[in-house]
Amino acid sequence: METVLSISNLTKHFGKIKAVSNVNLQVKAGQVFGMLGPNGSGKTTTLGMLMGVVNPTSGSFKWFGEEPTHHIRKKIGAVLEHPIFYPYLSGQKNLELNAMIKECDPANIPKVLELVELSDRKDDKYKTYSLGMKQRLAIASALLNEPTVLILDEPTNGLDPMGIAEIRELIKKIAAQGKTIILASHLLDEVQKVCTHFAVLKRGVLVHTGPVDDVGRGSETVEVTADVENLNEVLLKFAGTSTINREDGTFQVSLRDGFRSQDLNKFLFENGVIASHLVTRKKSLEKQFLEILAGA
Amino acid sequence: MLHLLQIDLKKLTSYRTFWVICGLYFVTLAVATASGMEFLKWLARMFEDFGQEINIDRIPLYHFPDVWLNLIWFSGWFKIVLAIMVVISVTNEYSYRTLRQNIIDGMSRAEFVTSKVLTNVLLSIISVAMIFFIGLVTGLIYSPTQAYESILTDVDFFLAYFLEIFFFLSYTLMISVLIQRAGLSIIVVLLSQMIELIITVNINEDIPWLVPYFPMRSLWNLIECPYPRYAFQEIKDYLDPLSFAIVAGWTIVFNLVAYRKIKKSDI
Numbered sequence: 040m041e042t043v044l045s046i047s048n049l050t051k052h053f054g055k056i057k058a059v060s061n062v063n064l065q066v067k068a069g070q071v072f073g074m075l076g077p078n079g080s081g082k083t084t085t086l087g088m089l090m091g092v093v094n095p096t097s098g099s100f101k102w103f104g105e106e107p108t109h110h111i112r113k114k115i116g117a118v119l120e121h122p123i124f125y126p127y128l129s130g131q132k133n134l135e136l137n138a139m140i141k142e143c144d145p146a147n148i149p150k151v152l153e154l155v156e157l158s159d160r161k162d163d164k165y166k167t168y169s170l171g172m173k174q175r176l177a178i179a180s181a182l183l184n185e186p187t188v189l190i191l192d193e194p195t196n197g198l199d200p201m202g203i204a205e206i207r208e209l210i211k212k213i214a215a216q217g218k219t220i221i222l223a224s225h226l227l228d229e230v231q232k233v234c235t236h237f238a239v240l241k242r243g244v245l246v247h248t249g250p251v252d253d254v255g256r257g258s259e260t261v262e263v264t265a266d267v268e269n270l271n272e273v274l275l276k277f278a279g280t281s282t283i284n285r286e287d288g289t290f291q292v293s294l295r296d297g298f299r300s301q302d303l304n305k306f307l308f309e310n311g312v313i314a315s316h317l318v319t320r321k322k323s324l325e326k327q328f329l330e331i332l333a334g335a
Numbered sequence: 336m337l338h339l340l341q342i343d344l345k346k347l348t349s350y351r352t353f354w355v356i357c358g359l360y361f362v363t364l365a366v367a368t369a370s371g372m373e374f375l376k377w378l379a380r381m382f383e384d385f386g387q388e389i390n391i392d393r394i395p396l397y398h399f400p401d402v403w404l405n406l407i408w409f410s411g412w413f414k415i416v417l418a419i420m421v422v423i424s425v426t427n428e429y430s431y432r433t434l435r436q437n438i439i440d441g442m443s444r445a446e447f448v449t450s451k452v453l454t455n456v457l458l459s460i461i462s463v464a465m466i467f468f469i470g471l472v473t474g475l476i477y478s479p480t481q482a483y484e485s486i487l488t489d490v491d492f493f494l495a496y497f498l499e500i501f502f503f504l505s506y507t508l509m510i511s512v513l514i515q516r517a518g519l520s521i522i523v524v525l526l527s528q529m530i531e532l533i534i535t536v537n538i539n540e541d542i543p544w545l546v547p548y549f550p551m552r553s554l555w556n557l558i559e560c561p562y563p564r565y566a567f568q569e570i571k572d573y574l575d576p577l578s579f580a581i582v583a584g585w586t587i588v589f590n591l592v593a594y595r596k597i598k599k600s601d602i
């Protein structure tokens with residue numbers, strides 16, 4: 040697969056603060072790449088360097104195998120941290136301005152406005168928009184030049200549950216078109232729901248990178264205890280079982296996609312096993328994430 | 336180049352404040368420069384002796400070629416209004432963080448600065464065109480001589496006038512980029528004349544040769560006040576190449592400093 044982005048030894052210090060330290064990373068075409076890390080772990084700073092607004096202390100990166108220039112940025116759609124627009128301009132005028140800067144065809148404007156469902160508010164001033172509309176306009180602007188790579192930084196930050204769902208739907212819709220997406224988030228859930236690959240940053244250091252485990256994706260881990268000898272065997276017979284771990288006398292069962300803890304409970308009951316303890320645990324990636332952060 | 340100017344104008348032309356301030360500038364400039372004779376007539380009516388002692392029609396305020404330098408020098412005072420517009424246009428890019436987004440969207444830092452500089456050039460050219468037009472019209476109305484030689488005398492001062500406006504807007508651009516806040520930038524731009532005066536007065540004793548090289552002072556030397564000639568004093572009615580070079584030098588420095596600052600900082 041074609042390498043879209045390769046980062047080598049990228050470092051940024053703000054005075055004494057080591058915001059990003061020696062990050063090495065590759066993003067391939069078609070990946071939905073999650074950059075996961077707690078607040079202040081250096082996600083925005085990394086993306087800022089990639090988009091030319093933060094000058095790296097050392098290290099380098101290449102977009103599409105080329106040294107970065109402002110011309111390359113025109114081919115990438117990016118929203119860092121917050122949507123940024125001229126408040127006194129309408130959504131339409133803001134996009135017209137962005138089209139001029141990106142030197143792309145303004146004929147795309149109605150298309151992207153339609154995609155983010157802002158067509159009927161396009162002539163209102165940006166400052167009258169709700170936060171969700173601002174985020175959507177930012178995504179529209181990022182899509183304006185029909186980029187092959189889209190960078191989104193905490194795109195659901197501060198939104199209400201409905202706004203969050205809308206944005207995630209939108210991201211999935213865009214990913215389905217085969218675009219490469221780099222998504223920074225401190226929300227594991229978000230990365231898990233939309234990403235194919237992810238990297239974990241901790242205090243500016245890259246501590247993990249790899250695919251989002253297919254087993255863990257969208258599934259649950261269930262903790263089970265029961266007063267029967269052959270619990271292990273019964274659990275193995277359950278169609279939804281992916282892996283089983285034994286920890287301190289309880290069984291940790293990770294479920295396959297589409298299976299819920301209720302299904303397991305029902306299955307056990309039908310097999311004459313009554314669980315004395317059955318708890319749905321955190322999703323596996325979260326566990327993975329916390330382990331990575333603890334171990335690093 | 337034109338593309339960069341279009342980008343900056345796109346930001347400004349839907350901005351009400353831009354039209355209010357530019358409107359204020361060009362209307363007051365036009366009214367103030369064109370109404371000199373009406374003002375003298377009004378004085379004559381108010382103070383009867385005034386009109387009797389000197390025939391106001393004989394005051395060559397708008398006579399060719401005096402009209403050019405008279406209007407140019409007087410118009411210079413109004414450039415502060417344009418400077419306020421520049422402060423707002425530049426500091427907005429910081430307070431809205433749109434400078435950051437412009438770079439993310441694919442402008443280079445040099446292009447961003449160039450777009451602001453080009454707007455300054457345009458505002459300077461419009462100022463020159465307007466004063467030339469007003470000078471020409473008032474001159475044709477009031478001037479007893481309409482000879483080409485006298486019309487064309489001193490028009491080279493329009494080059495100086497262009498430089499004066501562009502110099503000052505460049506200075507304002509630099510201050511706005513360095514300070515990034517509208518209020519403080521406006522205060523600094525307004526006070527800089529005074530601060531420089533305090534400095535030059537103090538060093539005038541010891542190192543007087545340095546004084547003409549100070550930026551604001553060099554501006555006063557470039558276009559000297561022409562009115563003392565009506566009190567039978569000598570005035571510098573030619574363009575001094577050294578003054579011109581000093582002002583042009585400062586103008587380049589201001590724009591380069593603004594560029595360096597934007598180039599080097601994380602935004």
Ligand SMILES: Nc1ncnc2c1ncn2[C@@H]1O[C@H](COP(=O)(O)OP(=O)(O)O)[C@@H](O)[C@H]1O
Binds near residue numbers: 085601
């Ligand atoms: N312009 C700046 N000046 C000084 N410190 C900064 C600046 N930007 C970010 N930092 C610091 O760098 C670290 C990483 O910040 P950031 O990249 O925003 O993290 P994240 O996006 O992962 O929340 C934080 O400690 C933050 O305080």
Ligand SMILES: [Mg+2]
Binds near residue numbers: 082193
């Ligand atoms: Mg961040």
